[in-house]
Amino acid sequence: MGLACAVAWLAALTVYDVRQRRLPNALTLPGAVIVLITAALAGRGAAALLGAVALGALYLVMHLTAPSAMGAGDVKLAIGVGALTGAFGVDAWVLATVAAPLLTAAWGIVGFRARGGGATGRIAVPHGPSMCVATVAAVAVVVI
Template identity: 60%
Template sequence: MAAGLLAVGVVAWFTALCAFDIRHRRLPNALTVPGAVAVLCGAAVAGRGWPALAGAAALLAVYLLVHLAAPAGLGAGDVKLAPGLGGLTGAFGVDVWMLAAVGAPLLTGLLAVAALARGRSDPVPHGPSMCVSASLAIAAAW
């Protein structure tokens, strides 16, 4: 039952993140930071604190480096979402973390190519791809 409640919480968090990013093209601190804290605390309680912390730190490092190299290409909100998603997927193992980490930019790239093919040139928000990729990676692990 606890796992079901946690899953509902994660789905609600992902839904709020995706809706906000699609509508406003940004991810607010009010969603990213508390989500990361909740994920890391939940993982610690479940006995997966160290893998979650490692996943959070690794994905934060990757996203921060990309943001610093190309700030127009990856927003600060995506960087702040990285620890939460890295922690969540890291708690499930390196394979899940890697699948989510690689899947998110691939999904955003595919969406951007599809938008260009339809004649649209506005930026594609990356947060939804991060959430969908993490969801699919976790579902594949289950």
């Protein structure tokens, strides 16, 4: 039941980010709190908190280094997905952390080629959907 709710949360964030090009606080922050509470109740609170802090810090550094490349919404989402993957172990956390930017890069390359490339073919790709997909895939790999 909890995992289904997490997938629904991530799906809502994905749709919202694709349509609106932003990740709203009303979805990112409460979701992160719920993930942390659920993980604590399941006896995985410390791992979830560590995952949230580690991924949140990594994304915060990236945002502060290149704010035009990574939005604050991505940083807030990193807290929730870091907690979720952290609750499922280091393997899930690392897999999601590595897969998300790779998915965003692949999406950007496909979009760039579809638009014909060239200097004027530059596109901006939202990173939130890749974070969500990578999180679901990483948890699925660990659970299955």
